[in-house]
Amino acid sequence: MVGIVTGGVVTGILSARIFAGVLADLGGWRLVYLTLSGLTLGMALVLARVLPPRAPAGPGGLSYPALLRSMVLLFREERVLRLRAAFAFLIFATFNVLWAPLVLPLSGPPWSLPHSVTGLFGLAGLAGALSAGRAGQLADRGLARRTTGVALVLMLLAWGPIAVLGWFSGAWVLAALVLGILLLDLAIQAVHVTNQSLIFPLRPEARSRLVGGYMVFYSLGSAAGALSATMAYAAAGWPGVCLLGAGLSAAALVLWAVAWE
Numbered sequence: 001m002v003g004i005v006t007g008g009v010v011t012g013i014l015s016a017r018i019f020a021g022v023l024a025d026l027g028g029w030r031l032v033y034l035t036l037s038g039l040t041l042g043m044a045l046v047l048a049r050v051l052p053p054r055a056p057a058g059p060g061g062l063s064y065p066a067l068l069r070s071m072v073l074l075f076r077e078e079r080v081l082r083l084r085a086a087f088a089f090l091i092f093a094t095f096n097v098l099w100a101p102l103v104l105p106l107s108g109p110p111w112s113l114p115h116s117v118t119g120l121f122g123l124a125g126l127a128g129a130l131s132a133g134r135a136g137q138l139a140d141r142g143l144a145r146r147t148t149g150v151a152l153v154l155m156l157l158a159w160g161p162i163a164v165l166g167w168f169s170g171a172w173v174l175a176a177l178v179l180g181i182l183l184l185d186l187a188i189q190a191v192h193v194t195n196q197s198l199i200f201p202l203r204p205e206a207r208s209r210l211v212g213g214y215m216v217f218y219s220l221g222s223a224a225g226a227l228s229a230t231m232a233y234a235a236a237g238w239p240g241v242c243l244l245g246a247g248l249s250a251a252a253l254v255l256w257a258v259a260w261e
Contacts, residue, residue, distance in 0.1 A: 002136050003198045010129040010189055015222050017099070021119020070206070071213040078210075083259050084195040085214050089146070090222035090252040091188045094155060096225030097245040098184060099125075100160065101233040110169045124138040124178040128185035135190035139197035147194050150257050155187035156249040159242050166238030191252075192218075 023032045062070065106118045107113070132160055136149045162180035165174050199210050223247070232240040 002193055002200070004136075006189065006193050006196065010185070010192075011126060014126040014185070017125075018119040018121035021115040021117070024115040040227055049077060053181065054149045058153060062069040063088065071209050074203065074206060074209060074213055078199075080202060081199050081213065083255075084199055087191055087195055087252060087256060089216055089217040089224075090248055090255070091191050092218050092221035093225035093228070094184070094245050094252070095188050096180070096222050097229040097248060099233075100226035101241055102227045104233055105165055105238045111174075121178065121181060122198050124181040125185040128182035128187075129189040131182075131186050131189075135193040136197050137162060139194045142199075144198050145196050145256075147255075148191055149195070151187040151190035152249065152253040152256055155191075156246060156253055158183035158187065159246040159249065162245070163239065163242040166242065 017147070023035055054079045058245045074084070102121065103115065103118050106113045106121075107115070135147050140146070158180045160180070161176035162175045162184070195214065196211065199214055200207050203210060228244060229241050236243070
C-alpha cells in the first residue's frame with residue numbers, strides 16, 4: 001500500500017517535468033508558474049470542501065504545537081526512524097542532483113534540445129519509479145535491509161551511464177542517459193518505499209508524526225541536492241554533477257553497510 005501511494009507521489013513529480021517542458025516552450029517559464037498557481041488554487045478549493053473538519057486536538061488531547069514537539073522525542077527514541085531519515089536525505093539529495101541541472105547540458109550544445117523534449121526524460125524516471133512498487137512487498141517479507149542494499153548499489157552504478165553525457169556525443173549517449181535515469185529512479189523509489197514500510201510499524205498510534213518527521217529529511221535532502229548540483233555544474237560542468245551524485249550514493253551505501261537494523 002505504501003508502494004502504491006508513493007508511486008503516485010513520484011508519478012506526479014516526474015510527470016510535472018514533462019508538462020512543464022511543454023508549457024515553457026509554449027509561453028516561457030512564467031506560464032509554468034502561472035499554471036501551477038491556478039492548479040494549486042483549484043486544489044485548495046476542492047480540499048476545502050471534501051476534507052473532514054479539523055479535530056480540536058490531536059491524539060491524547062495534544063495540541064498541534066505539542067504534536068510537533070513530540071516528533072523530536074520520536075527521533076530520540078526510535079533508531080530506525082533516525083537511520084531511515086538519513087537514507088531519505090541522501091537519496092533525495094541524489095534525486096535532485098540529477099534532475100535540477102539536467103536541462104542545462106541538454107539545452108546547450110551539442111544537443112540544444114527544447115524544454116519539451118528535455119521534459120520527456122521524465123518518462124524514463126517514471127518507468128523506473130513505477131517498477132519499484134515490489135519493494136514494499138519485499139519489505140513485508142522481512143527483506144528490507146537486502147532490498148535497501150541492492151537499491152543503493154544500483155543508485156551508485158546508475159551514475160556511470162549518466163556521466164557519459166558530459167564526455168561524448170551521439171544518439172547512444174542519450175540512450176545511456178535514459179538507462180541511468182531509469183536505474184536511479186528505480187533505486188530511489190525502492191529505498192523510499194522500504195523506508196516507510198519500516199517506520200510505520202514503529203508506533204502505530206503516531207504514524208502521521210512518523211511520516212511527517214521522515215518527510216522533513218526528504219525535503220531537506222531535495223533542497224540540498226538542487227542547490228549543490230547547480231553549484232557543482234557552475235564549477236565543474238556535468239562531470240562535477242555526476243561526481244557529486246556518485247559521492248552521495250556512495251555515502252548512502254556506506255551508511256547501509258555500517259548501520260545494522
